Amino acid sequence: GAGVSQSPRYKVAKRGQDVALRCDPISGHVSLFWYQQALGQGPEFLTYFQNEAQLDKSGLPSDRFFAERPEGSVSTLKIQRTQQEDSAVYLCASSFSRPSEAFFGQGTRLTVV
Amino acid sequence: GENVEQHPSTLSVQEGDSAVIKCTYSDSASNYFPWYKQELGKRPQLIIDIRSNVGEKKDQRIAVTLNKTAKHFSLHITETQPEDSAVYFCAASKGRDDKIIFGKGTRLHILP
Numbered sequence: 140g141a142g143v144s145q146s147p148r149y150k151v152a153k154r155g156q157d158v159a160l161r162c163d164p165i166s167g168h169v170s171l172f173w174y175q176q177a178l179g180q181g182p183e184f185l186t187y188f189q190n191e192a193q194l195d196k197s198g199l200p201s202d203r204f205f206a207e208r209p210e211g212s213v214s215t216l217k218i219q220r221t222q223q224e225d226s227a228v229y230l231c232a233s234s235f236s237r238p239s240e241a242f243f244g245q246g247t248r249l250t251v252v
Numbered sequence: 253g254e255n256v257e258q259h260p261s262t263l264s265v266q267e268g269d270s271a272v273i274k275c276t277y278s279d280s281a282s283n284y285f286p287w288y289k290q291e292l293g294k295r296p297q298l299i300i301d302i303r304s305n306v307g308e309k310k311d312q313r314i315a316v317t318l319n320k321t322a323k324h325f326s327l328h329i330t331e332t333q334p335e336d337s338a339v340y341f342c343a344a345s346k347g348r349d350d351k352i353i354f355g356k357g358t359r360l361h362i363l364p
Contacts (some may be wrong), residue, residue: 181258181341181354182296195351197253222364230295232352240286241352249334 141165143244145231151250152221153221161246162218164233171214172241173206174230182230219249254279256344265332266363272357273327275342277299282344285318285325290339294351299340302328329360337362 144163150156162170164171170189175198183214184198193237201220209213218225228248232241265271269282277285286301302309302316303324309316310360329336339359345352 177255179357184351184353187351198351240298240301242279243288243297245295 143231143242144242145229145247148245149248149250151252153195154222154251156251157219157248158249159223160229160231160249162214162216162231162244163217164212164214164231164234165235165242166212168233168235168242169211169216170230170234170236170241172183173207173216174232175200176228176230176246178227186217195219204242215251218249221249223251225249226251254282254346254353256342256355258342258354258358260358261356262359262361264363267332267334269332271327271329271332271336271342271360273342273360274325275325275344275355277321277323277325277344277353280320280323281346282318283347284352285316285328286343286345287316287340288354290341290357292338295327296341298331304309332362333356334362334364336360 142211148162172187173185176182186196186206188208203219205217228246230246231244258275260332283304286298290296300314302318313330318325339357341357342355343352
């Protein structure tokens with residue numbers, strides 16, 4: 140595709156529900172990042188993949204958060220037993236090589252009620 | 253790990269004046285410093301970046317300076333226009349095999 144694509148754009152989850160957020164990076168991009176952006180804040184790093192290898196997951200806030208990129212392309216961020224504090228925009232970004240421009244997707248706005 | 257501090261958090265300038273946003277980073281191994289612009293409800297988009305082997309880079313009305321010794325870098329926007337109103341984020345990375353860490357952002361208002 141022409142850019143990084145994320146789905147769904149909006150997700151409302153009941154507290155305790157599991158959610159899965161999808162990211163389709165730009166074709167050929169090696170690096171893929173997930174960020175969490177709360178309202179009025181900067182993107183907070185969650186995790187980073189290089190191809191299928193998860194090189195850094197130090198930003199995942201708890202063991203309820205899990206990310207994968209099994210074939211080095213599409214990535215899924217899963218949040219189990221969602222809580223209200225998980226409400227945020229989840230941004231995915233990809234880049235061809237490092238260091239270089241990271242292109243962001245439109246984000247998934249998660250609201251936990 | 254890397255920590256990026258950004259200030260001011262809010263900046264208002266008259267149209268046509270210059271705006272300066274400053275950032276500091278903590279990890280001397282960082283070597284890539286991008287700046288992103290985010291308009292309301294939209295994705296962050298890269299506006300300029302600088303690598304640690306140069307001290308300044310300019311692109312039309314936008315320039316970035318880097319002081320590696322002091323671990324400071326700054327964004328300069330000259331002749332500001334209404335469409336410059338947005339939130340600006342600085343970021344730092346150690347490059348290969350490393351994440352990009354963002355500052356908390358500066359909300360820039362261009363006053364008519």
